[in-house]
Amino acid sequence: MSTAERPPASTRLAQDLRRSVMRLGRRLRQMHEENLGLTANQLSLLGVLVKLGPSTVGDLAEVEKVQPPAITRTVKALESLGLAERTADPEDGRRSVVATTGRGREIVLADRRRRDRWLVKRLAELSPEERRVLAAAAPVLLKLADA
Amino acid sequence: MSTAERPPASTRLAQDLRRSVMRLGRRLRQMHEENLGLTANQLSLLGVLVKLGPSTVGDLAEVEKVQPPAITRTVKALESLGLAERTADPEDGRRSVVATTGRGREIVLADRRRRDRWLVKRLAELSPEERRVLAAAAPVLLKLADA
DNA sequence: GTTAATGATTAACATGGTTAACGATGTCGA
DNA sequence: TCGACATCGTTAACCATGTTAATCATTAAC
Missing domain, CATH: 1.10.10.10 (Winged helix-like DNA-binding domain superfamily/Winged helix DNA-binding domain)
Structure with missing residues (x-):
């Protein structure tokens, strides 16, 4: 029941989304930097x-x-x-x-x-x-x- | 019918996803850089x-x-x-x-x-x-x- | 028409990446 | 066991890219 230990669902979604978007974004960006002069x-x-x-x-x-x-x-x-x-x-x-x-x-x-x-x-x-x-x-x- | 003018659905999804992930990622990153010493x-x-x-x-x-x-x-x-x-x-x-x-x-x-x-x-x-x-x-x- | 404001550039500096060279430590085979 | 080699981290020198402050040219305003 403690909000300190188990964050509310809204925070949970925010965390998951941040993690996944940041990670995929980084991946796409690396792709970007890989080549071309x-x-x-x-x-x-x-x-x-x-x-x-x-x-x-x-x-x-x-x-x-x-x-x-x-x-x-x-x-x-x-x-x-x-x-x-x-x-x-x-x-x-x-x-x-x-x-x-x-x-x-x-x-x-x-x-x-x-x-x-x-x-x-x-x-x-x-x-x-x-x-x-x-x-x-x-x-x-x-x-x-x-x- | 021309693939040159209308890209296939798979490419379309890739483009949409790239755009949206890159943009939200940038936004979250800016948030990141905004403060703290x-x-x-x-x-x-x-x-x-x-x-x-x-x-x-x-x-x-x-x-x-x-x-x-x-x-x-x-x-x-x-x-x-x-x-x-x-x-x-x-x-x-x-x-x-x-x-x-x-x-x-x-x-x-x-x-x-x-x-x-x-x-x-x-x-x-x-x-x-x-x-x-x-x-x-x-x-x-x-x-x-x-x- | 002089003065103020604006857009871009230059200069001087900070940060963070790279490669190359080096020093210290660990590993392995004669 | 000891000498050669490999590995880890640091230092040095360089490049790219951001910043702020100062300057130049042009436009706007009084």
């Missing part, structure tokens, strides 16, 4: 660029929850690899607009496909019922994340 | 120590998927904060055994409680059916991660 950071920023389209340094900093100098540096690296380009905003000369090149976009998509392939394989090893459970859970997880 | 790294290593009990540097390196010098450095930091202790292994003088102090353990538990509180609150905002879905999904996610 890029660092995780560069790949992540490139992914944001593909998703949002051309963006200012400030926008990117906000999305990546990082200070602007960190973006400046990573963009430079991407530029020197020929994966991104920087141009002055014609409407406001203070702003720098960053965009992916065609090769940058290709790399992001290839990486995503690679990770999906890994996950597809793991999913194929589950039972149909387990897959149904996951399909139902995915939107709920998104809702949680965006809450 | 510790860096995410230090907190993570301290967490491993609480989970595994006293461990050698090599063990920790393997668990954290990192090279030994990285562990040495973080352990030094934890030591100087009074959260971990290092002693020579009496059975093998080459090995260093690392253990948490009482305060180290307290910090890990407090951090975990904090993250659980956040998640419990978010979970309370869901419907009973959604919570059932998540409860069913948690073990499947673990299975995936450990595959």
